[in-house]
Amino acid sequence: MHAKLTKHLLQAAVVAALLLLWAIGDWAGVFNPEVLPPVTTVAASLVTVLYRPEFFPALMATLVDCIKGVFTASVLAIPLGILIGMFPAVERSTRTLLDFGRSFPVVALMPIFVLIIGANSLMKTVTITIACFFPILLQTIYGARRLEPTIVDTIRSYRIPFHLRFFKVLLPAAAPFIATGVRLAISISILVAVGTEVIIQITGLGSQINLSRTYNEVAIAFAYVVYAGLLGVVLTAIWDVFEARLLGWHRQAQSE
Amino acid sequence: MNNPFYRWLFRQVEFWWLPVLLVLLWWVLSEDSTSFFFPPLSKIISVLYRDLASGLLMKYLAVSLSNMAAGLSIATVLGVVLGLIIGESRTLQQATEPTLNFLRSIPPAAIVPIVIVAMGIGPAPKVFIIALACFWPILLNTIDGIRGVPPQMIETARAFKIPLHLMLARVLFMSALPQIMAGIRVAVAVALVLMVISEFFGASEGIGFYISESKQRFAMTETWAGTILIGLLGYVLSTIFLKIERWLLAWYFQDPSTKKMKQPVYQT
Numbered sequence: 001m002h003a004k005l006t007k008h009l010l011q012a013a014v015v016a017a018l019l020l021l022w023a024i025g026d027w028a029g030v031f032n033p034e035v036l037p038p039v040t041t042v043a044a045s046l047v048t049v050l051y052r053p054e055f056f057p058a059l060m061a062t063l064v065d066c067i068k069g070v071f072t073a074s075v076l077a078i079p080l081g082i083l084i085g086m087f088p089a090v091e092r093s094t095r096t097l098l099d100f101g102r103s104f105p106v107v108a109l110m111p112i113f114v115l116i117i118g119a120n121s122l123m124k125t126v127t128i129t130i131a132c133f134f135p136i137l138l139q140t141i142y143g144a145r146r147l148e149p150t151i152v153d154t155i156r157s158y159r160i161p162f163h164l165r166f167f168k169v170l171l172p173a174a175a176p177f178i179a180t181g182v183r184l185a186i187s188i189s190i191l192v193a194v195g196t197e198v199i200i201q202i203t204g205l206g207s208q209i210n211l212s213r214t215y216n217e218v219a220i221a222f223a224y225v226v227y228a229g230l231l232g233v234v235l236t237a238i239w240d241v242f243e244a245r246l247l248g249w250h251r252q253a254q255s256e
Numbered sequence: 257m258n259n260p261f262y263r264w265l266f267r268q269v270e271f272w273w274l275p276v277l278l279v280l281l282w283w284v285l286s287e288d289s290t291s292f293f294f295p296p297l298s299k300i301i302s303v304l305y306r307d308l309a310s311g312l313l314m315k316y317l318a319v320s321l322s323n324m325a326a327g328l329s330i331a332t333v334l335g336v337v338l339g340l341i342i343g344e345s346r347t348l349q350q351a352t353e354p355t356l357n358f359l360r361s362i363p364p365a366a367i368v369p370i371v372i373v374a375m376g377i378g379p380a381p382k383v384f385i386i387a388l389a390c391f392w393p394i395l396l397n398t399i400d401g402i403r404g405v406p407p408q409m410i411e412t413a414r415a416f417k418i419p420l421h422l423m424l425a426r427v428l429f430m431s432a433l434p435q436i437m438a439g440i441r442v443a444v445a446v447a448l449v450l451m452v453i454s455e456f457f458g459a460s461e462g463i464g465f466y467i468s469e470s471k472q473r474f475a476m477t478e479t480w481a482g483t484i485l486i487g488l489l490g491y492v493l494s495t496i497f498l499k500i501e502r503w504l505l506a507w508y509f510q511d512p513s514t515k516k517m518k519q520p521v522y523q524t
Binding site for chain 2: 007010011013014015018032034035089092093094095096097099100102103104105107108109110111112114115116187190191192194195198199205206209210213214218221222224225226228229230232233236
């Protein structure tokens with residue numbers, strides 16, 4: 001208990017030290033307030049921005065599109081990933097294509113999507129979906145391929161039918177890896193959402209950052225940046241709780 | 257079939273038939289396309305070739321790549337050095353954990369407007385943004401790598417009273433190197449994304465600029481050409497990096513006991 005308290009005190013001390021450094025820098029005039037506004041102003045803006053009528057709709061727009069994108073990507077990528085992982089020949093045939101897809105910066109597709117779909121929330125969701133698709137797919141394939149040889153042999157000797165093999169063996173076996181993929185996808189979704197909103201003015205935290213900066217409200221823009229970061233922290237934390245529920249059996253098995 | 261050459265050939269066919277087929281399909285199906293949005297692939301390729309041969313895209317490639325290289329180098333130096341310091345002490349690692357977790361959660365794209373509006377559309381703000389974004393995966397993987405060094409190794413080094421600089425450079429750094437390289441591999445992809453976003457936001461040269469400027473002119477063929485070039489660039493960069501990693505870490509990958517590489521700490 002004592003050790004835990006010390007740990008938390010130290011963690012708080014690090015935060016305090018960084019804020020103090022920021023304040024000293026402001027006082028000494030080291031930072032360009034155009035890039036890094038004074039800590040006190042940013043702190044005040046963190047509160048005042050909450051009372052702005054555009055704050056909540058912007059937050060919700062980013063949040064909803066991220067969830068839609070991660071969800072659609074999961075629905076598409078998880079079954080496909082297990083199917084690919086099931087058959088080594090399919091895995092080898094798709095490998096080059098997947099390597100290409102994985103290394104493709106999806107944000108580069110934005111201009112094409114804007115011309116084809118238009119600058120709207122659908123276009124943002126499509127971009128997020130594609131960006132989240134690859135990490136989930138690759139993790140699922142990886143998970144489905146890592147089946148222990150004894151299990152593979154058991155399935156074969158008992159002639160377990162396809163649907164049971166899919167739902168009762170491969171899906172649970174790959175679940176921990178899929179969970180990792182989804183966690184990656186959550187942080188990717190926020191990056192892509194904010195990136196899209198910043199470039200093409202679509203409602204969301206990103207466009208608010210851009211607008212506040214244009215109106216020369218740098219501290220407000222910073223407040224939005226902080227909330228974009230918090231959104232990532234909160235979503236990942238929620239996912240961790242969900243994952244612990246879903247994969248409780250896995251954690252227990254591992255710790256034994 | 258047992259001839260190694262045939263086996264190699266078979267492998268290559270297995271790896272490449274699907275992408276080749278898809279490109280051919282795209283080529284054939286789009287050949288007579290009159291749609292504004294989907295110009296024939298043959299036209300896209302010829303535009304791509306035209307702008308590469310004229311030197312325009314070559315110049316832009318050089319600009320974009322040098323921004324990425326500068327940002328990545330800064331991030332690597334800072335990330336590895338700070339990661340060694342933080343990772344080396346359990347207390348420091350625990351104390352900084354929540355702060356680092358929050359800071360790395362901030363999507364780097366969010367600071368693009370702030371930095372570029374304040375610092376202009378030249379290369380400096382882009383290098384700054386790329387360096388900042390690449391810093392986190394490298395730092396976190398370095399810390400993770402150092403924390404993962406087997407305690408027996410550290411104790412042996414201590415018992416032999418290995419001096420601190422050797423301890424850092426030869427023991428901790430070398431054993432964390434696979435994880436550090438994994439962090440840099442993630443950072444290469446991150447650098448590409450931030451290069452694109454920052455050039456879309458405000459630039460006067462670079463591949464991202466080429467794409468967004470073509471889009472402004474509703475030049476669909478050029479937009480496609482630039483996008484395809486970025487895709488190829490991403491693939492080539494990640495392939496080259498994997499080769500470097502394999503070569504640099506040959507000792508690591510050859511050792512059967514270290515076959516199971518830990519997953520890198522991702523951050524995009």
